[in-house]
Amino acid sequence: MIRTEDIRKEYSDGTVALKGVTVNIDKRFTAIIGRNGAGKTTFVRILSTQLLPTSGKAFLDDIDLIREPRKARREIASIPQEAMPIGVLTPLELVKMYLIARGMSFKDSHETALKALDALQLREFKDKPTDTLSGGTKRKIFVCMALAANASTIFMDEPTTGLDPISRLEVWSALRMLTGNIILTTHYMEEAKELSQDVILVDSGRVIERGTVDVLLSRFAGLVRAESYTPKPGTTRIGGIYIRYIKSSEAEEFLHSGFNIKGITLDDVFIKHGVSLES
Amino acid sequence: MVSALNLKFIFLLAWYYGFNTILRGPSYLVASLSTPLTLLFLVYILSHGAFVSYAVVGGFTALISTISLSSAGDAAFLRLQLRFQDLLVATEVGPTDYMLGLTLAYLVFSLPGIAIYAVFGAYLHLFTIINSLELTGLLVILVIATASFSFIISGLIKHVRNVWGIAGILSIVMTVLPPTSYPYTFLPNWGIWALSLSPTTPTAILAQGIFSLSPMYPIMIVILLSETVLFFVLARYLTRWREV
Numbered sequence: 001m002i003r004t005e006d007i008r009k010e011y012s013d014g015t016v017a018l019k020g021v022t023v024n025i026d027k028r029f030t031a032i033i034g035r036n037g038a039g040k041t042t043f044v045r046i047l048s049t050q051l052l053p054t055s056g057k058a059f060l061d062d063i064d065l066i067r068e069p070r071k072a073r074r075e076i077a078s079i080p081q082e083a084m085p086i087g088v089l090t091p092l093e094l095v096k097m098y099l100i101a102r103g104m105s106f107k108d109s110h111e112t113a114l115k116a117l118d119a120l121q122l123r124e125f126k127d128k129p130t131d132t133l134s135g136g137t138k139r140k141i142f143v144c145m146a147l148a149a150n151a152s153t154i155f156m157d158e159p160t161t162g163l164d165p166i167s168r169l170e171v172w173s174a175l176r177m178l179t180g181n182i183i184l185t186t187h188y189m190e191e192a193k194e195l196s197q198d199v200i201l202v203d204s205g206r207v208i209e210r211g212t213v214d215v216l217l218s219r220f221a222g223l224v225r226a227e228s229y230t231p232k233p234g235t236t237r238i239g240g241i242y243i244r245y246i247k248s249s250e251a252e253e254f255l256h257s258g259f260n261i262k263g264i265t266l267d268d269v270f271i272k273h274g275v276s277l278e279s
Numbered sequence: 280m281v282s283a284l285n286l287k288f289i290f291l292l293a294w295y296y297g298f299n300t301i302l303r304g305p306s307y308l309v310a311s312l313s314t315p316l317t318l319l320f321l322v323y324i325l326s327h328g329a330f331v332s333y334a335v336v337g338g339f340t341a342l343i344s345t346i347s348l349s350s351a352g353d354a355a356f357l358r359l360q361l362r363f364q365d366l367l368v369a370t371e372v373g374p375t376d377y378m379l380g381l382t383l384a385y386l387v388f389s390l391p392g393i394a395i396y397a398v399f400g401a402y403l404h405l406f407t408i409i410n411s412l413e414l415t416g417l418l419v420i421l422v423i424a425t426a427s428f429s430f431i432i433s434g435l436i437k438h439v440r441n442v443w444g445i446a447g448i449l450s451i452v453m454t455v456l457p458p459t460s461y462p463y464t465f466l467p468n469w470g471i472w473a474l475s476l477s478p479t480t481p482t483a484i485l486a487q488g489i490f491s492l493s494p495m496y497p498i499m500i501v502i503l504l505s506e507t508v509l510f511f512v513l514a515r516y517l518t519r520w521r522e523v
Contacts, residue, residue: 045522048369049521050365050368050369050521051521051523052521052522070371073370074371076369077369077370078365078369079366080366081362082362083361083362083365084360084362085361086296086357086361088296088299088300088303088304089296089299093295093299097288097292098366098370100288100291101285101367101371101372102370102371103285105287106287106291129303142366
């Protein structure tokens with residue numbers, strides 16, 4: 001289980017990325033969602049021992065993630081945001097190198113890498129330089145590293161950003177094969193819904209919502225989203241769209257008033273906070 | 280210190296990143312050879328062959344410096360663009376393992392060029408067993424010094440767009456200006472000391488002494504070793520491993 005207490009991070013340029021995050025993370029899949037710049041990556045980089053917080057505490061079970069990084073690194077694997085494989089190396093070489101970096105022997109790393117490549121159906125690409133592979137396959141190589149690492153806690157920072165829908169499905173399928181607890185950051189609500197038992201919504205360096213997808217959606221029970229491209233009374237503007245949450249029984253009436261009516265999705269948990277911020 | 284190093288990772292990174300880059304990206308190799316070979320050609324033409332021995336002996340130094348200093352761009356690219364360094368931070372690899380692995384990779388990458396210069400040197404009857412061993416030792420120290428300097432620079436680069444420009448400037452300033460292709464005795468005393476800020480200069484001066492092309496300048500070994508230790512220690516703390 002990961003436990004944090006009042007984690008704060010202020011960068012040297014004065015940017016305050018985290019303003020006191022206290023959470024317990026103990027589910028198999030946990031998604032940290034938030035807008036760009038919300039603090040997701042900073043939080044995950046601190047938990048994965050890549051970045052020191054300005055203050056606060058973080059533990060993985062009884063390991064102090066701030067003071068005992070070496071001990072922690074035996075238990076975790078972390079795939080950074082926008083990581084790309086070295087183009088001249090092959091998937092087999094990259095996975096082996098990652099395992100060697102984690103302290104595995106040459107022999108074991110070779111066998112484990114091949115098994116992981118097999119599991120993710122990457123065997124046919126194993127000896128091809130990665131700069132010849134598709135974007136989805138490149139991302140799967142990193143999932144393969146995490147799979148082969150067999151770590152108890154795996155951090156995946158925006159694992160599917162920039163991928164097409166098919167590649168995203170492939171990566172999701174690969175992520176489900178990982179053992180251990182997985183903490184992933186994303187700004188795709190669909191991804192959070194698809195993969196996570198627990199969702200942490202972060203905005204402006206703070207946790208603003210927490211719960212299972214069902215619990216978060218239950219707050220919108222009986223509501224629908226009314227959208228308009230022109231200003232309407234009682235709406236709040238997000239970009240060029242004017243939004244209002246209404247009872248589903250009012251949908252017909254709003255439809256006649258020029259609104260589009262949308263069903264509630266996990267996006268709305270996100271948007272609702274955006275709305276309140278804009279207001 | 281040695282027992283704490285992940286030697287398996289260091290050698291694997293050196294082999295994969297050095298050797299496979301030669302095999303799968305030969306254009307990089309040609310590019311890295313172009314400056315030292317061009318200098319050799321120009322020295323041959325302009326000196327009517329008189330300084331070719333200087334350019335061949337200095338060519339080893341220039342080649343190692345060019346490749347190691349261009350690694351500033353490479354290391355920054357690996358950190359900023361590919362996030363390779365971030366990937367390794369949460370493993371058992373430390374910054375020293377990473378630096379040594381990449382440094383050795385650049386040494387492997389330099390081997391074809393070293394072989395070309397060795398052929399030139401053999402043709403000019405420059406080598407003895409003693410001076411070959413001394414030169415090898417010098418080049419190993421130089422690759423550590425220049426690669427460490429590169430890691431310092433790469434740690435200071437914040438945007439990948441600045442990477443290649445800075446690496447190119449460094450490569451020229453630190454390999455063309457030092458006495459890699461002319462007798463260091465041509466330089467005024469203050470010039471020697473000013474250029475000695477680059478580890479290429481003491482290496483080139485010592486190489487000229489080892490091959491009896493110019494008088495030996497023993498203090499340069501102290502300069503070179505001091506710079507190597509200083510740059511390595513600084514690089515160890517400036518590689519932005521676990522960021523603050």
